[in-house]
Amino acid sequence: MLKLKKQSGYWHVVGTYLGERVRRTTGLRAVNSMKAMAEAVRIKTEKEIVDGQFGPKVTHETFRDAVLRYKEWQILQNKRNKEQEKILENFCDDWGDVLLRDITTDAIMVWSTTKWTKHKPGTVRRYLNDMSSVLNHAANRLDNWNAPKVSKPAANDERDVHFERDEANSFLDWAKSECVHYHPHFLTLISTGVRLGELLALRRPHFGKSNDGVLKVRRRLKKTGKTKTRDIPLTRPMLELAQTFASKSAHEPLYVAQRGNPFSSAGAASTALNEALGEGLKAIGLPFDGEDSMRVHDLRHTFAYLVAKGDGKHGADLGDLQYLMGHEDIKQTMRYRGFIQSRAKGYVSCMLDVS
Secondary structure, three states, X not given: OOEEEEEOOEEEEEXXXXXXXXXXXXXXXXXXXXHHHHHHHHHHHHHHHHOOOOOHHHHHOEHHHHHHHHHHHHXXXXXXXXXXXXXXXXXXXXXXXXXXXXXXXXXXXXXXHHHOOOOOHHXXXXXXXXXXXXXXXXXXXXXXXXXXXXXXOOOOOOOOOOOOHHHHHHHHXXXXXXXXXXXXXXXXXXXXXXXXXXXXXXXXXXXXXXXXXXXXXXXXXOOOOOEEEEEEEOOHHHHHHHHHOOOOOOOOOOOOOOOOOOOOOHHHHHHHHHHHHHHHHHXXXXXXXOOOOOOOOHHHHHHHHHHHHOOOOOOOOHHHHHHHHOOOOHHXXXXXXXXXXXXXXXXXXXXXXXX
């Protein structure tokens, strides 16, 4: 009889049954609440051995089968991602009936380079990350099959696109009169530098008491699972906006879609805000399409730029920016070092005046 064993934080089916040596992950976290489901996998494995379906034959699984199993696993882990599911459904149009054993690194590379010729490297890389997730999950489940390596294009997502102070004010003036519903969204993104996902998670208590004057942003760290909080000082317009949230309940979303409903996903919010942003850029005479146009995430860069620039004399340093931007590693903040006002010119100019 096979047994369940905890390994690397997951339930594994291990042992020898009818001469077959088994070492298979269930893909389920090693917690008591998931032990019953893991037990079902153990029983299924024994049945596969009895029926002669265990071993190399399981590689008759298709890519569509692998996607379905991956989605089931994501749901069990409480990590369901509807945006990712749509991408995987599109993958199944081309790969759905292909056997996993017939999927090769070369085949994936040829497919990706011919299918996504108009996509940016960063976008292609994100799509292929989703494909890798499915294949790697299948490899962990199946015996005698290794996932092919998925070659991904190098992507440099660093951009130096942001508003100048007068441009930001012009855009917010436009939004206040022509795009009233999304004006709070844009004002908050520019004035606090929060990520879009953080914006959607904000609730009234995050603005604290009226005399606090800060926005308390909570972010769950992926590596440690801990929650990190940072306090971002509120500008006068943000304080005024915070007052309009006073009547909201503690659990009511503050930044919602056009019709007043919560956004279905961060992707849906990004699409809607980028569309509105493009209209505003066009209205104030700035590039509104192409590589030089602003994207919603560039509003976060705008915050970093304006804070670092300050009043021309006093601006944030790298340590300040790291805290305000919520970066775990100072290396993430180094991309903004060009924004920081250098004091070198002043030091050099007065050098010869020193007796």
